[in-house]
Amino acid sequence: MLALRVLQRSLLIGGALLSVAFALGGCSSQFADMAPTDAQAHPREPGSYLPVHDLPPDRDQAIIPPEQRAKIEAELAAARDRQAVAGKDAK
Structure with a gap:
């Protein structure tokens, strides 16, 4: 009975550590590296709108x-x- 509780507790701790490792590993990638090379640059004027009536x-x-x-x-x-x-x- 005691061995079963120890096994359950170790599995629970191992699962928690594994999920934390996956969560932290997902944050390590750089978003700038994921942008395609032919991506359009952002406009320099932040207030300009696209011509929707043309x-x-x-x-x-x-x-x-x-x-x-x-x-x-x-x-x-x-x-x-x-x-x-x-x-x-x-x-």
């Missing part, structure tokens, strides 16, 4: 043709209606 030049053209857009919207509406009916039946 649109690309080809933005005037429709990405999806109107006929295909109408077809997709009809399919989504039909799927929504089917799910609404299935939800009511499940309750």
Whole structure:
């Protein structure tokens, strides 16, 4: 009985020491070494914002043709209606 308690205590202490070693080992790496070599440098002016209102030049053209857009919207509406009916039946 005493040997079992000693074994449990030594396993508990060993596990605690192992977890502390892993935790401290994770803090030893340098974050600067993990950055990729082609990483973009930080801007020098901290208050500058990205130009979010500038649109690309080809933005005037429709990405999806109107006929295909109408077809997709009809399919989504039909799927929504089917799910609404299935939800009511499940309750």
